[in-house]
Amino acid sequence: MSAFETQVPVLFRHCDVAGIVFYPRYVEMVNDIIERWFEQGLRCPFIDLHMERGLGIPTVRLEVDYRAPSSLGDVLDFSLTVREVRTRAFSVKIIGKVGETVCIVSRSTLVFVQSGNAFKGEDAMKSTPIPDDIRALMETFTEDPSPDRIQIAEAS
Amino acid sequence: MSAFETQVPVLFRHCDVAGIVFYPRYVEMVNDIIERWFEQGLRCPFIDLHMERGLGIPTVRLEVDYRAPSSLGDVLDFSLTVREVRTRAFSVKIIGKVGETVCIVSRSTLVFVQSGNAFKGEDAMKSTPIPDDIRALMETFTEDPSPDRIQIAEAS
Amino acid sequence: MSAFETQVPVLFRHCDVAGIVFYPRYVEMVNDIIERWFEQGLRCPFIDLHMERGLGIPTVRLEVDYRAPSSLGDVLDFSLTVREVRTRAFSVKIIGKVGETVCIVSRSTLVFVQSGNAFKGEDAMKSTPIPDDIRALMETFTEDPSPDRIQIAEAS
Amino acid sequence: MSAFETQVPVLFRHCDVAGIVFYPRYVEMVNDIIERWFEQGLRCPFIDLHMERGLGIPTVRLEVDYRAPSSLGDVLDFSLTVREVRTRAFSVKIIGKVGETVCIVSRSTLVFVQSGNAFKGEDAMKSTPIPDDIRALMETFTEDPSPDRIQIAEAS
Numbered sequence: 001m002s003a004f005e006t007q008v009p010v011l012f013r014h015c016d017v018a019g020i021v022f023y024p025r026y027v028e029m030v031n032d033i034i035e036r037w038f039e040q041g042l043r044c045p046f047i048d049l050h051m052e053r054g055l056g057i058p059t060v061r062l063e064v065d066y067r068a069p070s071s072l073g074d075v076l077d078f079s080l081t082v083r084e085v086r087t088r089a090f091s092v093k094i095i096g097k098v099g100e101t102v103c104i105v106s107r108s109t110l111v112f113v114q115s116g117n118a119f120k121g122e123d124a125m126k127s128t129p130i131p132d133d134i135r136a137l138m139e140t141f142t143e144d145p146s147p148d149r150i151q152i153a154e155a156s
Numbered sequence: 157m158s159a160f161e162t163q164v165p166v167l168f169r170h171c172d173v174a175g176i177v178f179y180p181r182y183v184e185m186v187n188d189i190i191e192r193w194f195e196q197g198l199r200c201p202f203i204d205l206h207m208e209r210g211l212g213i214p215t216v217r218l219e220v221d222y223r224a225p226s227s228l229g230d231v232l233d234f235s236l237t238v239r240e241v242r243t244r245a246f247s248v249k250i251i252g253k254v255g256e257t258v259c260i261v262s263r264s265t266l267v268f269v270q271s272g273n274a275f276k277g278e279d280a281m282k283s284t285p286i287p288d289d290i291r292a293l294m295e296t297f298t299e300d301p302s303p304d305r306i307q308i309a310e311a312s
Numbered sequence: 313m314s315a316f317e318t319q320v321p322v323l324f325r326h327c328d329v330a331g332i333v334f335y336p337r338y339v340e341m342v343n344d345i346i347e348r349w350f351e352q353g354l355r356c357p358f359i360d361l362h363m364e365r366g367l368g369i370p371t372v373r374l375e376v377d378y379r380a381p382s383s384l385g386d387v388l389d390f391s392l393t394v395r396e397v398r399t400r401a402f403s404v405k406i407i408g409k410v411g412e413t414v415c416i417v418s419r420s421t422l423v424f425v426q427s428g429n430a431f432k433g434e435d436a437m438k439s440t441p442i443p444d445d446i447r448a449l450m451e452t453f454t455e456d457p458s459p460d461r462i463q464i465a466e467a468s
Numbered sequence: 469m470s471a472f473e474t475q476v477p478v479l480f481r482h483c484d485v486a487g488i489v490f491y492p493r494y495v496e497m498v499n500d501i502i503e504r505w506f507e508q509g510l511r512c513p514f515i516d517l518h519m520e521r522g523l524g525i526p527t528v529r530l531e532v533d534y535r536a537p538s539s540l541g542d543v544l545d546f547s548l549t550v551r552e553v554r555t556r557a558f559s560v561k562i563i564g565k566v567g568e569t570v571c572i573v574s575r576s577t578l579v580f581v582q583s584g585n586a587f588k589g590e591d592a593m594k595s596t597p598i599p600d601d602i603r604a605l606m607e608t609f610t611e612d613p614s615p616d617r618i619q620i621a622e623a624s
Contacts, residue, residue: 011500011503011514012328012329012499012514013328013334013336013496015328016327016329017206017327017329017331018212019329020214022325023183023187023214023215023218024180024183024184024325027179027180028180028481030180031179031180031481032479045541046479046480046540047540048541050540056174058176058179058225059222060222060223061219061220061221062218063218063220064218064219065217066214066216066217066218067216069214069281072329072514072515072518073513073514073515073516115174125224125225167344167347167358168347168358168485169340169344169484169490171484172480172481172483172484172485173480173483173484173485173487173540178481180481187325188323188325191324202323202324202384202385203384203385204385228358228362229358229359330524335495335499335527335530336492336495336498339491339492339495340492342492343492362485368486370486370488370491370537371491371534372533372534372535373532373533373534374491374530374531374534375529375530375532376529376530376531377528378527378530379528380593381526381593427486437536
């Protein structure tokens with residue numbers, strides 16, 4: 001029942017002309033944090049997920065509240081908690097703070113799929129159940145017994 | 157009462173190892189589309205907005221539904237409509253399609269601020285009313301007389 | 313014996329805290345320009361190159377001179393010429409100007425390879441001859457009968 | 469006479485459709501490494517450089533040899549050494565390896581300038597001498613008493 005915690009320093013390349021983190025860069029950070037969590041928290045590095053297991057986890061829905069700016073020299077303290085785990089999809093909440101100030105709150109819903117390379121004519125989007133070992137570890141990061149209901153975008 | 161329409165070809169740099177557009181790249185596209193709309197639809201290029209008017213428009217909330225993948229060689233047809241215009245904030249909806257397939261639907265809320273460079277110790281986040289000429293043009297892109305209510309993140 | 317010419321507007325996402333194009337963004341532009349040249353100048357869009365022909369063109373050497381800054385609102389006029397075409401590799405020069413001011417000069421050497429997805433355990437780097445039709449069109453963009461000699465990095 | 473050493477894990481966002489690091493992403497890594505070196509090796513974090521000292525360090529020339537691909541799950545071991553320190557400019561060499569394989573060798577030339585925000589009509593490119601304390605520390609990273617001669621692009 002604990003959060004996954006990790007830090008990201010604000011670098012020069014994250015910042016826009018106003019000197020603050022450009023908002024799409026936070027979305028890249030969200031992806032990096034989920035990637036670290038898979039490696040460190042779920043014991044399944046992305047390289048294993050994709051190559052050994054033949055799986056991918058496309059994001060199907062993303063919500064981000066940008067509450068306060070962060071700027072060069074700041075260190076963002078991120079915490080990730082699991083909002084819900086379903087058969088084939090899961091949702092996480094990521095909060096990023098500088099000191100006590102909440103800068104960003106994001107909610108992502110991801111679906112497990114059979115991985116493939118669309119570029120090579122392979123189907124990249126067929127959903128599949130979350131493997132049991134990953135599910136079991138995911139649930140240890142659930143913060144709250146009655147999370148918000150997950151919103152799954154229609155598979156197309 | 158019309159949408160702003162523009163196209164973005166899917167390029168090599170947009171695509172991930174699965175051969176599809178990496179989802180943070182769509183968020184960069186959303187920013188580019190708003191930038192084009194300011195120039196072509198609102199007659200206020202970003203350079204004028206920032207330099208002549210001394211204004212910025214940070215995104216305070218973003219929602220994205222990733223409905224279907226797009227991949228190299230696709231051309232995304234985007235349409236932007238205004239959901240709501242308030243005194244200091246506005247919200248837009250952007251839909252991206254490949255042919256008849258909806259790939260992405262995003263909703264962004266942005267706030268007008270006095271621009272400054274946080275990097276240089278200037279305040280980059282003080283909200284200010286939307287200038288009248290911009291507001292008047294914005295309203296011509298409103299799609300629906302009873303739009304979804306805007307959700308404004310708390311200023312912090 | 314003509315250059316391939318194309319334009320790139322400087323967008324908000326290209327610019328750093330100093331308000332000028334961040335230098336790695338120019339490298340992304342170089343890639344975009346080569347991609348446009350393949351589509352429009354060589355009649356071989358990247359999607360065909362990769363999927364139908366099973367080829368890739370990794371860059372093995374890049375040189376960039378950043379001669380003058382460009383900033384938001386500028387439009388970069390790029391011209392690409394071919395420096396040398398060899399059996400399996402070619403080199404291009406790209407000049408980017410704002411008005412009469414040269415902002416960037418880049419030289420790239422690329423090698424044709426059998427494409428593969430390293431991510432899936434496939435060999436992504438085996439060099440192969442440039443197809444004749446592509447070679448013939450490439451040579452029409454050669455600017456000078458005695459170009460600088462190409463520098464090919466060692467394959468590893 | 470020592471190199472500055474640091475590591476960068478290859479992340480999902482770095483990789484292209486071939487499953488290998490997309491070459492402009494290495495240029496972003498080069499920037500990150502120089503940023504870390506300023507903080508950890510030269511005791512001058514970028515935030516101090518820009519805000520307290522009012523300085524910037526635009527790259528005026530970049531050369532990169534891409535010798536071997538790296539892919540998801542690899543960890544790049546980077547080492548930075550100083551090639552030359554002049555009055556207003558310096559040049560560094562950065563080598564990136566995965567295990568014993570050299571993947572990338574870059575050479576960057578950077579110039580110290582009075583920082584300004586071009587975006588706000590300020591001059592962002594006036595060169596200035598390297599501060600003595602930074603110069604002294606830079607020289608401790610010089611690898612070789614007779615380095616390659618630096619190549620400085622013409623200021624424009």
